[in-house]
Amino acid sequence: MIEPASLSDFFTIFFASAMVILLGALYALLFAYARIRTVRWLMPLAYLSYAGLFVSTLVLAQAANLLSHPLWATVVGCMLLGYLLAPHGIWHLCVGTHARAETVPAKSS
Amino acid sequence: MATPGICDSANLNGGQKLAVKYFIVAITLFGAQVLFGMLAGLQYLYPDFLYGVLDFSVNRMVHINALVVWMLYGFLGSVYWLLEEESQHEVVGLKLGNLIFWVLTAAVTVVVLVYLFVQIGPGKESSIWLINEGREYIEAPRWADIGIVVSVLVVFFNVAATFSKGRYTGIAGVLVLDMLALFGIYLAGMFYTTNISIDQYWWWWVIHLWVEATWEVMVACIMAYGLMKVLGVRRKIVETWLYIEVALMFGSGILGLGHHYFWIGTPEYWFSIGGFFSALEPIPLVAMVVHAVFDAGARHAKNSNHPTMAWLIAHAFGNFFGAGVWGFMHTLPQINLYTHGTQWSASHGHLAFFGAYATIIIAMFYLAVQKWRGDVWMSGELPGNGWKWKWSLGLLNLGMVGMTMSMLVSGYVQSQIERAIEGSSWIGYFAAQGHPWFVQGMWWRELFGVMFTLGFVLLVWDLMTIGRGEKRVLVPAALDE
Numbered sequence: 001m002i003e004p005a006s007l008s009d010f011f012t013i014f015f016a017s018a019m020v021i022l023l024g025a026l027y028a029l030l031f032a033y034a035r036i037r038t039v040r041w042l043m044p045l046a047y048l049s050y051a052g053l054f055v056s057t058l059v060l061a062q063a064a065n066l067l068s069h070p071l072w073a074t075v076v077g078c079m080l081l082g083y084l085l086a087p088h089g090i091w092h093l094c095v096g097t098h099a100r101a102e103t104v105p106a107k108s109s
Numbered sequence: 110m111a112t113p114g115i116c117d118s119a120n121l122n123g124g125q126k127l128a129v130k131y132f133i134v135a136i137t138l139f140g141a142q143v144l145f146g147m148l149a150g151l152q153y154l155y156p157d158f159l160y161g162v163l164d165f166s167v168n169r170m171v172h173i174n175a176l177v178v179w180m181l182y183g184f185l186g187s188v189y190w191l192l193e194e195e196s197q198h199e200v201v202g203l204k205l206g207n208l209i210f211w212v213l214t215a216a217v218t219v220v221v222l223v224y225l226f227v228q229i230g231p232g233k234e235s236s237i238w239l240i241n242e243g244r245e246y247i248e249a250p251r252w253a254d255i256g257i258v259v260s261v262l263v264v265f266f267n268v269a270a271t272f273s274k275g276r277y278t279g280i281a282g283v284l285v286l287d288m289l290a291l292f293g294i295y296l297a298g299m300f301y302t303t304n305i306s307i308d309q310y311w312w313w314w315v316i317h318l319w320v321e322a323t324w325e326v327m328v329a330c331i332m333a334y335g336l337m338k339v340l341g342v343r344r345k346i347v348e349t350w351l352y353i354e355v356a357l358m359f360g361s362g363i364l365g366l367g368h369h370y371f372w373i374g375t376p377e378y379w380f381s382i383g384g385f386f387s388a389l390e391p392i393p394l395v396a397m398v399v400h401a402v403f404d405a406g407a408r409h410a411k412n413s414n415h416p417t418m419a420w421l422i423a424h425a426f427g428n429f430f431g432a433g434v435w436g437f438m439h440t441l442p443q444i445n446l447y448t449h450g451t452q453w454s455a456s457h458g459h460l461a462f463f464g465a466y467a468t469i470i471i472a473m474f475y476l477a478v479q480k481w482r483g484d485v486w487m488s489g490e491l492p493g494n495g496w497k498w499k500w501s502l503g504l505l506n507l508g509m510v511g512m513t514m515s516m517l518v519s520g521y522v523q524s525q526i527e528r529a530i531e532g533s534s535w536i537g538y539f540a541a542q543g544h545p546w547f548v549q550g551m552w553w554r555e556l557f558g559v560m561f562t563l564g565f566v567l568l569v570w571d572l573m574t575i576g577r578g579e580k581r582v583l584v585p586a587a588l589d590e
Binding site for chain 1: 345346349350353377380381384385388389391392393394395396397398399400402403429433434437438439440441442443444446447521524525529530
């Protein structure tokens with residue numbers, strides 16, 4: 001069911017895990033800022049952050065032996081999809097919930 | 110309205126008068142938590158310190174129990190604080206609520222005194238009932254357990270009855286159900302089984318589900334109320350987002366419980382459940398970043414109470430780093446095998462509890478002081494440029510981050526030497542505890558603990574003095590940028 005991480009991969013796992021969350025937050029931050037301020041050039045940076053998250057997730061998956069078992073490979077897939085789509089979903093919710101109550105910032109690209 | 114700048118109960122409604130009592134006990138217990146934490150930290154450095162007088166096991170127990178209880182008091186106080194304003198009705202059964210406050214406080218005092226004066230003794234059935242139940246973090250004897258359940262039931266009655274007679278808002282609906290869960294889940298930690306795996310299975314219901322379900326929901330309700338009060342966010346938006354956040358938290362948080370079931374003898378499928386939901390738990394936190402940016406962009410963060418606003422921001426960051434980053438770094442079973450129960454866990458626990466809960470309760474303290482002093486001005490241009498609240502905010506947060514990083518270093522050594530190399534043996538345990546990096550981490554933890562303590566002292570001083578003699582009153586239309 002699980003293949004424990006090897007000693008030499010400890011630091012890689014801690015670092016890659018932290019990067020997953022931090023780059024996830026950076027992606028969400030840049031994504032939201034690019035849309036609310038209509039700053040188009042920030043959007044590529046947002047997706048660059050996501051690309052960093054993608055790489056970090058794969059590094060984590062490799063170091064924590066996640067890809068050798070279908071279940072854990074599915075977890076990796078869900079993480080990648082979840083982090084990619086969550087900011088989009090929340091943005092739509094923001095627009096929807098604020099629309100009736102107050103002026104909604106313009107959406108770009 | 111009484112004279113502004115003076116703490117006068119005439120400024121408060123019935124529920125808020127009771128809330129202030131809860132807040133005063135909460136901050137007293139916060140002080141006890143800090144004191145016993147510092148003593149326990151010293152015992153890591155000098156194991157003979159207070160040995161036989163105030164043993165490490167007792168120090169640690171009081172440190173953690175004080176944490177749980179002061180936060181519970183903070184939450185109950187916050188509920189009473191918003192109850193009348195939210196329901197637009199006087200608190201139903203307020204006298205009973207007041208009585209229960211005194212009963213609960215007396216019980217807490219007795220429990221702590223028993224912890225301190227009866228540190229060792231035979232483990233009999235009567236010990237469970239009268240001295241110590243022996244369950245980590247919820248050691249209170251069974252008579253006190255029953256008292257806690259009765260107290261929460263009375264609060265539930267106050268809340269449910271008041272909302273049912275007054276205005277029943279979205280916050281009210283979530284809060285009433287949450288109070289019911291707060292009472293119900295605690296029952297899971299009150300029965301004893303001879304099988305340690307089964308015992309731990311139910312014990313985690315209290316520890317995890319209180320913290321990552323009922324407390325999180327309560328925080329969401331308090332945050333919703335706080336945003337309306339401080340930023341003037343409209344109710345419709347706040348309540349819609351309350352539902353969304355509760356759904357997101359429950360979606361990943363409830364079965365995230367599985368990450369506590371990895372190593373207690375539960376079936377293997379908990380690896381899958383715990384790993385899967387734990388991996389998804391930070392996604393709502395990351396997604397909330399979008400909402401925060403959206404809201405900040407929409408209203409330019411105008412606010413009427415700078416200390417409260419600063420602590421709400423500290424809450425957002427603390428929750429994200431403490432629960433999100435620090436949690437995810439060691440949540441997958443492939444690595445948790447080595448980190449579980451080491452200083453890694455302590456590092457995560459310190460930052461997560463402080464970031465997610467202490468911060469928002471402190472924000473409520475400032476909100477309460479403002480109204481208690483007659484809705485005085487607490488935005489920009491405070492006397493002394495508000496140095497006390499700013500320094501206490503800085504010292505408490507830096508102290509906590511420093512302690513977290515120190516324990517991270519110690520935990521890293523511990524997970525490598527004690528767990529991975531020596532296979533969780535006694536030899537490994539002592540080899541790790543004596544390793545220079547571990548010891549240095551403990552020293553740094555204590556030093557940052559001193560910084561945290563100074564921040565706490567300043568916080569208390571500030572809460573006692575902020576707004577004193579202030580003649581300017583809050584004008585809702587003139588919110589400070």
